[in-house]
Amino acid sequence: xxxxxxxxxxxxxxxxxxxxxxxxxxxxxxxxxxxxxxxxxxxxxxxxxxxxxxxxx
Numbered sequence: 001x002x003x004x005x006x007x008x009x010x011x012x013x014x015x016x017x018x019x020x021x022x023x024x025x026x027x028x029x030x031x032x033x034x035x036x037x038x039x040x041x042x043x044x045x046x047x048x049x050x051x052x053x054x055x056x057x
Contacts, residue, residue: 029037030048041047047054 027039028049029040031037032046032048037047040049041056044056047056
């Protein structure tokens with residue numbers, strides 16, 4: 001997730017602290033219809049991981 005300064009200004013909030021956080025999307029897998037899986041799929045097909053389509057052969 002990336003939030004730009006222009007998005008913060010549009011939202012009407014001004015940050016008062018600097019927080020660092022990391023979103024590890026690599027371990028989150030989804031089917032094409034949006035259902036979240038509990039781990040990396042083993043069945044052949046198309047899935048979504050880290051915002052990209054991945055084909056499991």
